[in-house]
Amino acid sequence: xxxxxxxxxxxxxxxxxxxxxxxxxxxxxxxxxxxxxxxxxxxxxxxxxxxxxxxxxxxxxxxxxxxxxxxxxxxxxxxxxxxxxxxxxxxxxxxxxxxxxxxxxxxxxxxxxxxxxxxxxxxxxxxxxxxxxxxxxxxxxxxxxxxxxxxxxxxxxxxxxxxxxxxxxxxxxxxxxxxxxxxxxxxxxxxxxxxxxxxxxxxxxxxxxxxxxxxxxxxxxxxxxxxxxxxxxxxxxxxxxxxxxxxxxxxxxxxxxxxxxxxxxxxxxxxxxxxxxxxxxxxxxxxxxxxxxxxxxxxxxxxxxxxxxxxxxxxxxxxxxxxxxxxxxxxxxxxxxxxxxxxxxxxxxxxxxxxxxxxxxxxxxxxxxxxxxxxxxxxxxxxxxxxxxxxxxxxxxxxxxxxxxxxxxxxxxxxxxxxxxxxxxxxxxxxxxxxxxxxxxxxxxxxxxxxxxxxxxxxxxxxxxxxxxxxxxxxxxxxxxxxxxxxxxxxxxxxxxxxxxxxxxxxxxxxxxxxxxxxxxxxxxxxxxxxxxxxxxxxxxxxxxxxxxxxxxxxxxxxxxxxxxxxxxxxxxxxxxxxxxxxxxxxxxxxxxxxxxxxxxxxxxxxxxxxxxxxxxxxxxxxxxxxxxxxxxxxxxxxxxxxxxxxxxxxxxxxxxxxxxxxxxxxxxxxxxxxxxxxxxxxxxxxxxxxxxxxxxxxxxxxxxxxxxxxxxxxxxxxxxxxxxxxxxxxxxxxxxxxxxxxxxxxxxxxxx
Amino acid sequence: xxxxxxxxxxxxxxxxxxxxxxxxxxxxxxxxxxxxxxxxxxxxxxxxxxxxxxxxxxxxxxxxxxxxxxxxxxxxxxxxxxxxxxxxxxxxxxxxxxxxxxxxxxxxxxxxxxxxxxxxxxxxxxxxxxxxxxxxxxxxxxxxxxxxxxxxxxxxxxx
Ligand code: FES
Ligand code: FES
Numbered sequence: 001x002x003x004x005x006x007x008x009x010x011x012x013x014x015x016x017x018x019x020x021x022x023x024x025x026x027x028x029x030x031x032x033x034x035x036x037x038x039x040x041x042x043x044x045x046x047x048x049x050x051x052x053x054x055x056x057x058x059x060x061x062x063x064x065x066x067x068x069x070x071x072x073x074x075x076x077x078x079x080x081x082x083x084x085x086x087x088x089x090x091x092x093x094x095x096x097x098x099x100x101x102x103x104x105x106x107x108x109x110x111x112x113x114x115x116x117x118x119x120x121x122x123x124x125x126x127x128x129x130x131x132x133x134x135x136x137x138x139x140x141x142x143x144x145x146x147x148x149x150x151x152x153x154x155x156x157x158x159x160x161x162x163x164x165x166x167x168x169x170x171x172x173x174x175x176x177x178x179x180x181x182x183x184x185x186x187x188x189x190x191x192x193x194x195x196x197x198x199x200x201x202x203x204x205x206x207x208x209x210x211x212x213x214x215x216x217x218x219x220x221x222x223x224x225x226x227x228x229x230x231x232x233x234x235x236x237x238x239x240x241x242x243x244x245x246x247x248x249x250x251x252x253x254x255x256x257x258x259x260x261x262x263x264x265x266x267x268x269x270x271x272x273x274x275x276x277x278x279x280x281x282x283x284x285x286x287x288x289x290x291x292x293x294x295x296x297x298x299x300x301x302x303x304x305x306x307x308x309x310x311x312x313x314x315x316x317x318x319x320x321x322x323x324x325x326x327x328x329x330x331x332x333x334x335x336x337x338x339x340x341x342x343x344x345x346x347x348x349x350x351x352x353x354x355x356x357x358x359x360x361x362x363x364x365x366x367x368x369x370x371x372x373x374x375x376x377x378x379x380x381x382x383x384x385x386x387x388x389x390x391x392x393x394x395x396x397x398x399x400x401x402x403x404x405x406x407x408x409x410x411x412x413x414x415x416x417x418x419x420x421x422x423x424x425x426x427x428x429x430x431x432x433x434x435x436x437x438x439x440x441x442x443x444x445x446x447x448x449x450x451x452x453x454x455x456x457x458x459x460x461x462x463x464x465x466x467x468x469x470x471x472x473x474x475x476x477x478x479x480x481x482x483x484x485x486x487x488x489x490x491x492x493x494x495x496x497x498x499x500x501x502x503x504x505x506x507x508x509x510x511x512x513x514x515x516x517x518x519x520x521x522x523x524x525x526x527x528x529x530x531x532x533x534x535x536x537x538x539x540x541x542x543x544x545x546x547x548x549x550x551x552x553x554x555x556x557x558x559x560x561x562x563x564x565x566x567x568x569x570x571x572x573x574x575x576x577x578x579x580x581x582x583x584x585x586x587x588x589x590x591x592x593x594x595x596x597x598x599x600x601x602x603x604x605x606x607x608x609x610x611x612x613x614x615x616x617x618x619x620x621x622x623x624x625x626x627x628x629x630x631x632x633x634x635x636x637x638x639x640x641x642x643x644x645x646x647x648x649x650x651x652x653x654x655x656x657x658x659x660x661x662x663x664x665x666x667x668x669x670x671x672x673x674x675x676x677x678x679x680x681x682x683x684x685x686x687x688x689x690x691x692x693x694x695x696x697x698x699x700x701x702x703x704x705x706x707x708x709x710x711x712x713x714x715x716x717x718x719x720x721x722x723x724x725x726x727x728x729x730x731x732x733x734x735x736x737x738x739x740x741x742x743x744x745x746x747x748x749x750x751x752x753x
Numbered sequence: 754x755x756x757x758x759x760x761x762x763x764x765x766x767x768x769x770x771x772x773x774x775x776x777x778x779x780x781x782x783x784x785x786x787x788x789x790x791x792x793x794x795x796x797x798x799x800x801x802x803x804x805x806x807x808x809x810x811x812x813x814x815x816x817x818x819x820x821x822x823x824x825x826x827x828x829x830x831x832x833x834x835x836x837x838x839x840x841x842x843x844x845x846x847x848x849x850x851x852x853x854x855x856x857x858x859x860x861x862x863x864x865x866x867x868x869x870x871x872x873x874x875x876x877x878x879x880x881x882x883x884x885x886x887x888x889x890x891x892x893x894x895x896x897x898x899x900x901x902x903x904x905x906x907x908x909x910x911x912x
Contacts, residue, residue: 020847031783208854258890479853683886690895
């Protein structure tokens, strides 16, 4: 178990450094920048889910008073090649075509042209004057249809896994892996449970729509302000679409109003730069909520089949899964991580997974919090729940019996270092919400969650001011309190009060490269860079002190924010505080600046166990969540309240996905509920308080033991809700969401109404 | 299109503005008056990010026209603090970590203020239903509800 540490700053919950700006309205988000002479850009979007574009004519729009630029796919370089460098992957050509369609519109809402005008109102009117000649094609709207023999092809040049010896297909890729003798192990099982499940197309649902402002200068360089999870990725992605060097672009991140993975990609930025280039004026573009639903995000709808075999005592002998993920209009569903995550909580000697990346005429999917894992683990955790029922075993005991441990070879390859799944299960078993008998008519559900977490590249600089106050500069947009966690780690390392440390998120020119705020990597990887940069500061401070005292630097210790001579070093001096050394820096060698850059390895996996009690109204089909308990291994919680906040927010987002959210399409492939009224995310009155319990099994690869915590919280709630509803109703509804009409229909079906 | 001259009061200060007849109050606040603390999440009245008080009443500024603001008293997030002293709700949101990304926060604070102005001692259910028009995608609402409860308690204690 965790060693006890007496950290001073780490594990507390101070007010965040950017907090006051965010409660007073002073913080600037994506849409909040206004520049002199600025124009407003708007996008013309395809009204068809699938259509050939014969021609686009923007000339009449350009003639309108107040319109300064009108562009279409023809204004962008064609034939871009190569793969995208960055978290999401994919090809530059697909990205470029998603920014603006060329010869085919692939989903309802696909950008076709854009204009810039004096006001947003004029820009909207101008869109009506753009003439597009479409040849409408039949849309393909779900995986089953897309995979069927003779399906309409979305991309005639797409062959499964690039194998051109096979006919073209909507299946972009198949992922398979296997361990042990699966068929033999199923044959040895005393019982087998099987299930077939579906999850809907769902959106990240960040409250801030995408927004950016761009100015193009006469020397061929552009500056972009935007809300993003990673401005370095905005720079490289935009450069690749425009066919320019990253050195020609500067990207300044605004504050960001939620992302959940959906702001790791770009949509508006290349259009804004091009409109600014053509008009010679700054151009601001802000999406409407409807555009956000129709053309950004979402995450994959899935169809899956899972089979689990076990001995009478509960030992799982084998498991297999078949999962088809919708990719949207271009390849790139999170099928790899889904397949790798599905069995992660378990020590399984024999398993087989097959995953499919399938094109449909919907927006290109974007990362959504633990991309791919919630859908896959929903299937497995539902099957494990059914297995516990068949065995008449406690669902926690069944999971404890089969749980992975340190040393277990993970289904996705590596051997687990210390992990927290067992600790989470034990904490669940002892939790009052589990030991308390459930009430009359209440259903109780439990499930495990998991996410890999990632490391990747980060840089940080730590600067000492002349009075000893500290500025941390790094390049990860603060989406949920990461400035606070950087300051806490810096304060802990330097041994100074949290209040003396400030954190600044630099732009692409004022700070070193950082990968996106995503993959639950910021507190882990950028935090590690901040700690190393602070260690660099300490090393320099020791040198300055040594020079002052005329001893060697290795005769100096750094204790509680002060340089002190090592015990036994015979000098008669007073300790020098960080402020003393900083104040004297001009006389001892100049300003003190610490830095670090790294490619972080060993992001520790974070496991969770969640549980909930629900009631189901059999008259209306409405599911009410009575209580919810989130238990998760954080490694070490740096800012406790923000760790809890991630767990609570993920729980409610997952419950929304489980209980209500879904894209509803008409037969032509137009989304019918593209607004918050009809795509209903959870509201305050839908939810109870969310109880949290933080487990801390330190990650040996981080100086303070951090594991990422941001993504795991959304994984388990889908199956927790489904398992609880199963418990309440006495039968399982395998297709999400468990919304009132779907639940009512299932009850009626069951009761033969 | 002829612009309309509107005289209104924003956070206690008289403001004159020329607005287009179709512009929402939200657009007028943000684009004409440069007060970007009030946010747009949907422009259809479904998210509450644009919450303001009109003569003390909670309103979605995206659902009201700028021209309708003639002669009214508008309170926005920029007018909630008393000079350099934060309102107790602002303090409690910070102390309880009731914001993650912070885009919903101005709307929640304005809406919660409207609640506490009329009902200084709301129970949890009242708070949850009152704030049901404000969407937050990050926090799961738990810490927001607690911040409002705590603010109410402190106000009651002071009273
Ligand atoms: S912007 Fe007004 S309610 Fe959403
Ligand atoms: S804190 Fe992000 S939407 Fe509420």
